Amino acid sequence: MPSSLTLEGGGDDWRLRIAGDWSARALAETRIRLDDLPRGLAGTLTCDWSAAESPGIGPAWALLERLDAVGGGRLRIRHVSAPRHVAFLEGLRDRERTLPPADGARPTGSLAVLGRWVIARGGDSREFAAFVGRIVAVLARAVRRPRSWRLPSITRHIQETGVTAIPIVCLIAFLISVIVAYLGSQQLRLFGAEIFVVDLITIAVLREMGVLLTAIIVAGRSGSAFAAEIGAMQLNEEIDALRAMGMDPVELLVVPRIIALVIALPLLTVVADATGLLGGGLLAHYQAHISWPQFADRLRAAIAPTTFWAGLIKAPVFAALIAVVGTYRGMRVRGSPRELGRQTTIAVVQSIFFVIFADALFAVLFVRLRF
Numbered sequence: 054m055p056s057s058l059t060l061e062g063g064g065d066d067w068r069l070r071i072a073g074d075w076s077a078r079a080l081a082e083t084r085i086r087l088d089d090l091p092r093g094l095a096g097t098l099t100c101d102w103s104a105a106e107s108p109g110i111g112p113a114w115a116l117l118e119r120l121d122a123v124g125g126g127r128l129r130i131r132h133v134s135a136p137r138h139v140a141f142l143e144g145l146r147d148r149e150r151t152l153p154p155a156d157g158a159r160p161t162g163s164l165a166v167l168g169r170w171v172i173a174r175g176g177d178s179r180e181f182a183a184f185v186g187r188i189v190a191v192l193a194r195a196v197r198r199p200r201s202w203r204l205p206s207i208t209r210h211i212q213e214t215g216v217t218a219i220p221i222v223c224l225i226a227f228l229i230s231v232i233v234a235y236l237g238s239q240q241l242r243l244f245g246a247e248i249f250v251v252d253l254i255t256i257a258v259l260r261e262m263g264v265l266l267t268a269i270i271v272a273g274r275s276g277s278a279f280a281a282e283i284g285a286m287q288l289n290e291e292i293d294a295l296r297a298m299g300m301d302p303v304e305l306l307v308v309p310r311i312i313a314l315v316i317a318l319p320l321l322t323v324v325a326d327a328t329g330l331l332g333g334g335l336l337a338h339y340q341a342h343i344s345w346p347q348f349a350d351r352l353r354a355a356i357a358p359t360t361f362w363a364g365l366i367k368a369p370v371f372a373a374l375i376a377v378v379g380t381y382r383g384m385r386v387r388g389s390p391r392e393l394g395r396q397t398t399i400a401v402v403q404s405i406f407f408v409i410f411a412d413a414l415f416a417v418l419f420v421r422l423r424f
Contacts, residue, residue, distance in 0.1 A: 054106065055079070058086045065096025072104035075112045083112040087119040095127040103134040110297065113139050117146055137299040184303075184381050188311065191304045206309035207316075214275040214310075215317030219324055221274070222267050226325040229266060230258055230332035238341045247341040251351035254333030256360060263326040264364040265412055268371040271318055272404035276379035279310055280400035283383025284393040292384070302384070311376040318372035319365055326364065359424050367415050374407045 056073040075083060098120065102108060113136070120130055132139055195201045237253040283306055286292050292302045330352070337343040343351075382400035386393050418424075 056083045056086055056112070058090065060090065067094060067096060067098040068101060069098055070101045070104065071108075071116075073106060075105045075109060076107040077109040077111045080109075080111045080115065084115055087115060090119060090123050092123045094123050097129045097131065098124070100130065100132045101134065102132060102136065102139075108136045108139075110138050110142065114142050117142055121146070138297050141293075141296045180385075181381060184384070185377065187303045188307060188377065191301065191308050195304075195308070201304070203305070203309050206305075207313050210310050210313030211317050213278070214271065214314050215321055218271060218274060218317075218321060222270055222321050222325050223328040225266055225270060226258075226263060226329040227332035229262060230254060230329035231336045233257055233262070234333040234336035235340060238337065242341075248343060248347070248351060250337050250341055251333075251343065251348055252355040254330065254337070255352055255355040258329035258333065259326055259356070259360045260363045261412070263329050264322045264367050264371065265408070267318065267321045267325045268368070268375065268408045269405055271314070271321065271372070272375045272379075272408060273401050275314060276375045276404040277397050277401050279376060279379030280383040280386075280397040281393065283307075283380055284386030284396055287384065287386040288390065288393060307380040307384075310380055311373060314372040314376040315369045318375075319368040322365060322368045326361070359419075363415075363419055363424060367412065370411055370415075371408050374411060375404045378404045378407060 054073045056075055056079050057071075059070040059072070061068045061070065073079075100116070100120075117130075117139075120128065124130070234250055234254050238247050238250045241247050241250055241253075283292070286306070292306075295302050295305060334345070334348050337348055338345060379400045382396040382403070386396050
């Protein structure tokens with residue numbers, strides 16, 4: 054059936070019935086039909102796609118361009134029974150409308166620079182909030198539909214972010230604990246209280262250093278990888294292809310990485326805690342001459358009921374922050390490989406900043422709660 058357009062209504066309320074063949078092979082015929090639309094339309098136009106057969110991206114884009122021309126900016130357009138790629142094409146059209154002016158047309162001066170910075174940060178904050186909202190919506194749908202959990206993808210990311218990170222996490226935790234134990238024993242020796250180096254190691258590793266060092270390592274390792282992987286897909290237009298096929302990139306690419314890191318980081322924190330205590334114990338044994346039975350007794354005395362959990366509670370929060378920032382920066386990549394490198398760098402810096410800021414908030418909260 055050939056393509057057809059039927060315009061009904063009048064005044065400020067119009068209805069455009071779209072019927073027939075609207076596939077790519079009928080694009081030439083579709084453009085002829087579009088040229089028959091009258092100019093000067095105003096008000097609200099409802100595009101009814103219920104009778105369209107195999108609507109393609111090319112004819113849909115031609116329709117949107119023609120409606121822009123006949124409406125002259127005074128026509129509000131809504132779609133009924135439209136294919137999913139129509140919303141994607143409308144987003145591209147809106148982005149073209151809001152492109153900034155050329156550099157030569159921009160006002161100069163410190164106040165103009167400050168204004169552009171504030172506007173850019175405000176827009177970035179809104180987009181980040183919308184991104185987090187889409188993640189929450191996908192997770193809410195997944196709770197109602199357990200079959201939508203992508204277990205193979207989650208398992209693969211746990212392997213990449215957790216299992217393969219164990220050697221570097223163990224090495225860093227061991228070395229930092231040795232350094233802290235060495236410096237602590239040197240200072241405590243002045244007061245004849247070298248035995249309390251065990252308290253220092255235990256509290257520092259379990260409450261702060263274990264989870265914080267692990268989160269920083271994961272931010273530099275996995276956060277940058279998330280941004281680079283998704284950013285490369287943006288440059289290759291793979292994410293646009295997913296949207297055009299009616300798939301949700303947040304569900305496919307973002308949520309599995311977040312879930313995997315939320316599972317992997319607490320487990321890495323436990324490994325870092327154990328390695329840190331081992332490193333501190335070895336230093337205390339050979340430097341401060343504290344026997345292993347003494348170390349074990351002092352370790353049990355220094356650990357409060359909340360010491361271990363104070364560090365472990367932070368791990369899922371840090372993991373969510375790292376994963377959300379890394380995936381968001383990957384989705385922000387546009388234009389060139391240079392932008393990919395810039396967004397990857399921003400992902401690492403922002404992830405570490407948010408982790409340290411969240412750790413400071415946890416410290417204040419735990420003091421308030423006497424935890």
